[in-house]
Amino acid sequence: MIVAFFFIWIIPGLIVQAMVHVDAPGHTLHSVAALCVLGGYVLSRLHAREFALGASLLVNAIFFLDFFPLPAAVNDPNRTPSIKNAILFGSFEASIGQVRYLDETTRSTLREIQNFAPKDRPSLIITTDAYVDQWFMNWRIGRYYLPEQDFWILQNNTKPNRVDRVRRDLVLESRETPLEIPIFREGRILWLIEPGSAFHKHIAAVQNLMGGKYVFYSDITPDSPPFTIDGVQIIPKL
Known part of the structure; x- marks a missing residue:
């Protein structure tokens, strides 16, 4: 029942975004709460959950605060579509630098x-x-x-x-x-x-x-x- 609930919550929106349009991070807000709940559930099931929670917070803080500068190509309008460029661009979009x-x-x-x-x-x-x-x-x-x-x-x-x-x-x-x-x-x-x-x-x-x-x-x-x-x-x- 829980799996079906999260499936209905997340998957239809992701399919629409994958097939139609995602222009900005705000367009993915429908799935953020669900993914946070799922992430919390996964962390709670780990034996070293305190360490995992601390590590996830640290990684998020590092990306948000631009602790490691992103490659210059992230702002290159001539970049080609790829998973790497999507991750770089998404990281910058969600950072304090943006x-x-x-x-x-x-x-x-x-x-x-x-x-x-x-x-x-x-x-x-x-x-x-x-x-x-x-x-x-x-x-x-x-x-x-x-x-x-x-x-x-x-x-x-x-x-x-x-x-x-x-x-x-x-x-x-x-x-x-x-x-x-x-x-x-x-x-x-x-x-x-x-x-x-x-x-x-x-x-x-x-x-x-x-x-x-x-x-x-x-x-x-x-x-x-x-x-x-x-x-x-x-x-x-x-």
Whole structure:
């Protein structure tokens, strides 16, 4: 009965993840509690269970605290799928190094937004909903720390594509047809996008793009014409 219970708890989710999608450690939370219970049961059956428990805690602490640096290849976007790379990547994802990386990226992004937003002209933030290779601060985090700021989000992973204007927990606008973002005739666009991505290069090809490590900007003047990015027309007309 117990075996059947754990089978029903764990196996269906693992099958779905193996066949469909696992994008982040949080997507495996359905099985964490069950695996912890099973691990505790296995440890309780060992004769030297105190030693086994201490060893497991030590190993977990070593991996979490980055006691031994992971190989540089763990962050290589060109790495090929393998069990070894999956273990390396998973270990980094569950380590304090990952937590610090995400925190530092968020702090730096917020600092750059503050520095690049002009005081004498209007500005707005245009961002995308997802990344491909390099994580950047998602607009959901940004709207928490910048509750008065509007975010125009290019929802390029939805069908049909759309653009949303969000402030804090409110969706102020949602546009599907036509896909356009009306902006001021003079001001600054802050681009919160994945650095070095195809989207970044597309913007740089049609705008004089400047900025920092995580946030880029382009200035709009009264002479700036409309332009199109990834099927979305950005029109100076306000």
